[in-house]
Amino acid sequence: MEFNEAHGSDAHISDEDLLMAIDGELEDEESAAVEEHLLACWACRARRQEIDQAIAVYTRVRQRNLDSKIPAAAGPRALLKARLALVAESRPVPPPAWRLGSLLRGGLPPLWLQVAAVAVIAALATVIAGRWSGMHRGIPGLAALSVPNASLTPGATILASRNQVCSGSNPNNRPVPASLQRKVFEEYGIPGAKSVAYEVDYLITPALGGADDIHNLWPQSYSETAWNARVKDALEDRLHDLVCDGRLDLATAQRDISANWIAAYKKYFQTDIPLEPANP
Amino acid sequence: MSVTTTELAIAVQSATVSSRRTSPLEQEVVDLFDRLRVRLLRYVYGFGLPVQDAEEVVQEVFLSLFQHLQRGKSRENLPGWVFRVAHNLALKRRTAISNASNLAGLGFAQDADVCADPTPNPEDQSASNQTQRRLLAVFRALPEQDRRCLALRAEGLRYREIGQVLGVSLGAVSISLSRSVARLAEVARR
Numbered sequence: 384m385e386f387n388e389a390h391g392s393d394a395h396i397s398d399e400d401l402l403m404a405i406d407g408e409l410e411d412e413e414s415a416a417v418e419e420h421l422l423a424c425w426a427c428r429a430r431r432q433e434i435d436q437a438i439a440v441y442t443r444v445r446q447r448n449l450d451s452k453i454p455a456a457a458g459p460r461a462l463l464k465a466r467l468a469l470v471a472e473s474r475p476v477p478p479p480a481w482r483l484g485s486l487l488r489g490g491l492p493p494l495w496l497q498v499a500a501v502a503v504i505a506a507l508a509t510v511i512a513g514r515w516s517g518m519h520r521g522i523p524g525l526a527a528l529s530v531p532n533a534s535l536t537p538g539a540t541i542l543a544s545r546n547q548v549c550s551g552s553n554p555n556n557r558p559v560p561a562s563l564q565r566k567v568f569e570e571y572g573i574p575g576a577k578s579v580a581y582e583v584d585y586l587i588t589p590a591l592g593g594a595d596d597i598h599n600l601w602p603q604s605y606s607e608t609a610w611n612a613r614v615k616d617a618l619e620d621r622l623h624d625l626v627c628d629g630r631l632d633l634a635t636a637q638r639d640i641s642a643n644w645i646a647a648y649k650k651y652f653q654t655d656i657p658l659e660p661a662n663p
Numbered sequence: 664m665s666v667t668t669t670e671l672a673i674a675v676q677s678a679t680v681s682s683r684r685t686s687p688l689e690q691e692v693v694d695l696f697d698r699l700r701v702r703l704l705r706y707v708y709g710f711g712l713p714v715q716d717a718e719e720v721v722q723e724v725f726l727s728l729f730q731h732l733q734r735g736k737s738r739e740n741l742p743g744w745v746f747r748v749a750h751n752l753a754l755k756r757r758t759a760i761s762n763a764s765n766l767a768g769l770g771f772a773q774d775a776d777v778c779a780d781p782t783p784n785p786e787d788q789s790a791s792n793q794t795q796r797r798l799l800a801v802f803r804a805l806p807e808q809d810r811r812c813l814a815l816r817a818e819g820l821r822y823r824e825i826g827q828v829l830g831v832s833l834g835a836v837s838i839s840l841s842r843s844v845a846r847l848a849e850v851a852r853r
Contacts, residue, residue, distance in 0.1 A: 399841035408822050408837070437848035441802070442817055444795050449705045452714055456700060459718055463696055466722065467689045467729055 396420055396427045401434055529610040530645060531601035535570055536586050538641030539599040543592035549627035559583045559600060567600050576602060582612040587641050588619040591626065592633060610645050614657040618648045625651070692729045696721075699742060702818040703749050709814050710753040712760070720756055724749045743824040746815065750828050797850045805843055812839040 396404075396417055403409050404417040421428050559567075564583040568576045581602040587593030603612045622640060625631035639647040649655055685693075700721055707717040727748055732738070802810065808829060815825045822836045829836070 397841070398845050399837055402841045402844055403822075403837055406816070406822070406840075433848045433852055434844055437844050437851045440794065440798060440851050441813070441847050444798060445705070445814075445817055449708055450701070452708065453701055453704050454714065454718065456697070459700065459722065460693065460696060463722055463725055464685070464689070464693055466726055467692060468685075470726060470729060471686060471689060 395424065395430070398430070398434065401427065401431050405431065405434060405438075529604070530643065531586055531603075532571070535598075536601040537598055538586040538637075539594040539596040540587055540592045540637055541594045543633075545626060545633045548590065548592050548623070548633060559585075559595075563597065563600065566597060567602055570597070571602050573602065584612055584615065586644070587637050588623075590619060590623050591636050591640065593637075609657050610648075614648065615644055617658070618644060618651065621651050622647070688729065688732055692725055692732070695728065695741060695745065696725050699745055703745065706746065706814055706818055707749055707753045709810065710757045712753060712756055716756055716760065717753075720749060720752045723752055727752075740824065743820065743827055746818070746820060746824065747828045750811075794850060798847060801846050801850050805846065809839045809843045812836055813843045816840055 400409070400413075400417060404414055407414075409417065421431065565574070567583050568574050568581075573581075581604055583600055584603040585593045586599050586601060589595070593599050603615065618640065622631065622636040626633050626636050639650065648657070652658055703721050703724065704717055707720050708714075710717075712720065724745055728741070728745060731744070737744075802813075805813070808831070811829055812825055815828060816822075820828070822833055822840075825836045826833050831839075
């Protein structure tokens with residue numbers, strides 16, 4: 384502490400110690416010494432009052448000007464609860480194509496849209512799950528197509544930034560566990576399908592932030608049509624390059640590939656036919 | 664019919680969350696959010712972030728807190744932890760906005776908080792008296808770290824907590840605060 388009786392009766396308490404005393408940051412012994420000095424020293428008491436006044440003015444101005452900017456708590460609180468529920472259940476975040484932003488025009492900020500869409504999708508998933516509870520999840524007779532069934536495979540993403548996607552540590556398409564592949568085949572009404580004929584593919588590739596979730600997987604034929612798994616792989620590589628080169632934002636890439644990957648291929652390769660070999 | 668963001672959020676939250684029981688951990692985080700949100704927002708505004716971004720930063724802070732607690736990590740001084748994470752996220756967000764603005768040729772100022780904390784320009788223009796205007800001028804002339812110290816102290820953090828948030832020593836916090844208050848006191852005395 385700067386203040387010291389050794390300096391004699393004319394010694395005053397430093398601003399730093401006065402402030403620490405006001406803020407309750409001094410040790411008991413030091414605090415007692417300051418209080419004792421203040422009883423005897425008008426100058427230091429006046430200085431303490433000045434400091435108190437400065438704090439009061441600053442605090443008043445700060446609160447007056449900032450508090451008026453703060454939105455009501457109800458909305459953000461509800462959003463936080465919704466997001467916590469999703470995190471607690473480790474639900475993947477639906478892709479941008481399924482965000483309300485594409486349905487509502489303007490007015491809502493991105494966070495609200497993102498979380499609202501997440502929650503709406505989750506609610507829809509709950510309804511669908513409830514409707515189908517006790518039933519086989521699959522749709523008998525529904526064959527694997529070049530594009531997925533949107534109700535079964537809407538696509539799903541994890542919360543990943545562009546940096547994460549492009550860091551090199553982000554995985555490319557991981558092998559889908561056999562048990563999950565079987566579920567996907569059952570879901571699409573082709574139980575027992577051979578994995579050599581179909582690639583259980585990610586709609587949104589993990590390399591673009593796609594999630595390991597059944598809603599992001601579908602059985603894509605290697606040879607059924609010209610628009611097969613190998614063609615889509617080429618699109619995934621192209622989109623990844625564009626995102627990491629800064630020529631395309633990640634959300635757009637996710638939205639385009641999940642909305643209609645064939646249309647996305649035509650758009651990003653500037654062609655109406657696949658450029659990659661269509662057959663294995 | 665227009666729907667406000669708040670109404671939408673509440674409706675969505677009700678639709679998705681009401682069907683499940685909120686866990687004690689989630690409730691604990693929401694309770695902390697209720698206690699600290701306004702203080703955090705005031706602090707994060709000081710980085711010059713738009714209201715929308717500041718609110719997003721605060722949301723991220725509490726999601727991080729939830730994951731922090733989920734992993735069984737330290738519960739010591741959670742308010743201090745929350746401010747520290749908010750500080751780091753706000754810095755990142757400001758850098759990201761700055762980079763994006765520069766790329767777009769908008770020229771986001773790195774020192775935007777000079778205007779935003781404690782009062783943004785619009786409010787500054789309506790400052791009701793000379794003392795306030797002088798105080799703002801003095802505040803803006805302070806070094807960034809001094810402004811952060813002052814803002815954190817105004818939000819109720821102890822010196823040790825301020826030091827942890829800013830990564831400086833206790834002595835540095837004390838010196839910074841006394842220097843800032845001394846300058847503000849000059850204004851208040853006139």
